[in-house]
Amino acid sequence: MNLFNNQTYIPQLAIDCVIVGYQERTLKILVSKLNFKGNFYALPGGFILQKEGIDEAAHRILEERTGMSNIFLAHFKNFGQANRTNREFLEEVIELNQEHFIGEMTLSKADFEWLTNRFVSLGYYALVDINKVTPKKTALDESMEWYNVHELPVLMMDHAEMINKALESLRLNLNTNSIVLNLLPESFTMKEVQDLYETIFEETYARNNFQKKILDLKVLERLEKKYTGASNKAPYLYRIKR
Amino acid sequence: MNLFNNQTYIPQLAIDCVIVGYQERTLKILVSKLNFKGNFYALPGGFILQKEGIDEAAHRILEERTGMSNIFLAHFKNFGQANRTNREFLEEVIELNQEHFIGEMTLSKADFEWLTNRFVSLGYYALVDINKVTPKKTALDESMEWYNVHELPVLMMDHAEMINKALESLRLNLNTNSIVLNLLPESFTMKEVQDLYETIFEETYARNNFQKKILDLKVLERLEKKYTGASNKAPYLYRIKR
DNA sequence: ACAAAAGTGTTGATCGTACACCCATGT
DNA sequence: ACATGGGTGTACGATCAACACTTTTGT
Numbered sequence: 001m002n003l004f005n006n007q008t009y010i011p012q013l014a015i016d017c018v019i020v021g022y023q024e025r026t027l028k029i030l031v032s033k034l035n036f037k038g039n040f041y042a043l044p045g046g047f048i049l050q051k052e053g054i055d056e057a058a059h060r061i062l063e064e065r066t067g068m069s070n071i072f073l074a075h076f077k078n079f080g081q082a083n084r085t086n087r088e089f090l091e092e093v094i095e096l097n098q099e100h101f102i103g104e105m106t107l108s109k110a111d112f113e114w115l116t117n118r119f120v121s122l123g124y125y126a127l128v129d130i131n132k133v134t135p136k137k138t139a140l141d142e143s144m145e146w147y148n149v150h151e152l153p154v155l156m157m158d159h160a161e162m163i164n165k166a167l168e169s170l171r172l173n174l175n176t177n178s179i180v181l182n183l184l185p186e187s188f189t190m191k192e193v194q195d196l197y198e199t200i201f202e203e204t205y206a207r208n209n210f211q212k213k214i215l216d217l218k219v220l221e222r223l224e225k226k227y228t229g230a231s232n233k234a235p236y237l238y239r240i241k242r
Numbered sequence: 243m244n245l246f247n248n249q250t251y252i253p254q255l256a257i258d259c260v261i262v263g264y265q266e267r268t269l270k271i272l273v274s275k276l277n278f279k280g281n282f283y284a285l286p287g288g289f290i291l292q293k294e295g296i297d298e299a300a301h302r303i304l305e306e307r308t309g310m311s312n313i314f315l316a317h318f319k320n321f322g323q324a325n326r327t328n329r330e331f332l333e334e335v336i337e338l339n340q341e342h343f344i345g346e347m348t349l350s351k352a353d354f355e356w357l358t359n360r361f362v363s364l365g366y367y368a369l370v371d372i373n374k375v376t377p378k379k380t381a382l383d384e385s386m387e388w389y390n391v392h393e394l395p396v397l398m399m400d401h402a403e404m405i406n407k408a409l410e411s412l413r414l415n416l417n418t419n420s421i422v423l424n425l426l427p428e429s430f431t432m433k434e435v436q437d438l439y440e441t442i443f444e445e446t447y448a449r450n451n452f453q454k455k456i457l458d459l460k461v462l463e464r465l466e467k468k469y470t471g472a473s474n475k476a477p478y479l480y481r482i483k484r
Numbered sequence: 485a486c487a488a489a490a491g492t493g494t495t496g497a498t499c500g501t502a503c504a505c506c507c508a509t510g511t
Numbered sequence: 512a513c514a515t516g517g518g519t520g521t522a523c524g525a526t527c528a529a530c531a532c533t534t535t536t537g538t
Contacts, residue, residue, distance in 0.1 A: 011253060012253070476517080
């Protein structure tokens with residue numbers, strides 16, 4: 001039995017996830033270095049089981065990589081040009097890893113054909129609290145790590161474009177939503193919220209007005225103060241209302 | 243050779259189009275009555291050729307039904323639950339049209355299997371000037387007609403939900419965009435624009451403020467006046483700037 | 485007491501809405 | 512002249528950004 005086949009998965013349809021985290025005023029993206037000779041980097045992705053819905057599939061893929069369920073996840077765009085295939089990519093991988101593929105015959109001819117077909121990919125982005133996530137490798141990954149959004153390695157296929165589109169979409173949805181708060185830990189200060197917004201939009205905001213704007217959303221509740229030991233007034237902690 | 247096969251089309255992936263028109267203060271949706279015994283209604287849809295991109299496919303499907311290219315078209319949502327299949331629907335069609343399918347054997351066993359697979363559908367909506375469109379039937383259609391959005395027949399599968407989601411998405415995008423004007427003829431009065439907005443949002447707006455808001459978008463240019471013969475001041479005509 | 489950072493209050497501009505008024509057209 | 516509907520101007524209130532000020536904390 002081949003790994004990939006039309007009985008198990010929907011053929012020619014993939015899901016790619018832009019998993020966004022946030023730490024130290026930087027957005028981070030979870031990227032896999034593939035477990036082959038050569039430097040091949042890819043977004044976490046996968047295929048859709050015949051027996052699962054597309055959103056389910058995205059959640060499953062996400063959970064496989066982060067260990068977390070109940071993550072904020074949204075579809076942002078489809079990618080489906082006519083020539084969208086990873087054949088060239090896979091051929092390069094095989095070229096550089098002959099002993100692997102020819103010696104151990106990990107990838108059958110049928111699997112190769114299945115994988116190098118033209119694919120339509122459904123792009124999802126996820127927002128996660130980076131502290132709660134321990135990136136998990138699958139058999140395909142040599143590593144699975146966070147990369148600063150401005151220091152990404154060269155990614156396979158159109159994955160770089162996917163990240164850009166995901167961030168665009170994120171910025172658009174932020175204004176109408178409060179989903180960003182998914183990027184922060186359980187409780188946080190107003191300054192941390194502001195830093196996050198400034199990072200995402202690459203702008204700066206006035207401290208006082210920003211506070212008002214966020215509190216006016218009425219999605220946060222104020223907790224006790226946070227005494228850091230710094231010689232200044234202690235900021236309040238907030239958390240998302242339930 | 244079968245009509246539908248994996249060499250020609252991407253399997254298990256479909257496109258459905260919510261084609262929106264506007265006339266006499268009513269939104270209209272282009273709906274096909276399928277060319278079978280029984281009352282089967284469906285959104286214009288189709289499959290994606292292996293050699294074309296998904297947006298191309300949507301445009302092709304649209305052109306097949308409206309005769310128009312260069313139409314405003316946007317993806318709004320994917321539909322892909324695990325149990326999303328038209329098997330029950332097709333079985334009912336065949337049940338009611340036995341002489342057609344068994345006698346003439348229009349639909350091969352292989353085609354039937356292909357069509358009754360689980361499908362993921364990419365939902366697009368299009369905005370068209372209803373006067374420029376002469377709906378075109380394909381071989382599958384008994385009729386292809388405009389239906390008032392509030393007087394739709396019962397549609398197959400989840401097509402009713404698709405229309406609702408498309409309209410939601412349209413309303414959202416209207417505020418940031420001026421795409422609506424695609425629904426109007428070449429030139430139009432401000433009152434016609436207002437009627438259109440009021441129809442889409444099912445609200446009423448103050449005449450003077452509405453005019454200001456639209457003109458402030460700076461996407462319209464004023465043409466000559468339109469003398470209707472009515473005993474009142476003649477309204478200006480406008481058209482979209484180029 | 486002082487520096488640093490958090491929190492709150494106040495003002496002015498801008499935007500959207502409501503109201504009033506003026507203009508053109510055919511009877 | 513006048514009824515009808517189109518176009519424009521003004522005034523009010525809400526919203527948002529800029530500025531100023533007060534409060535809290537550890538040294």
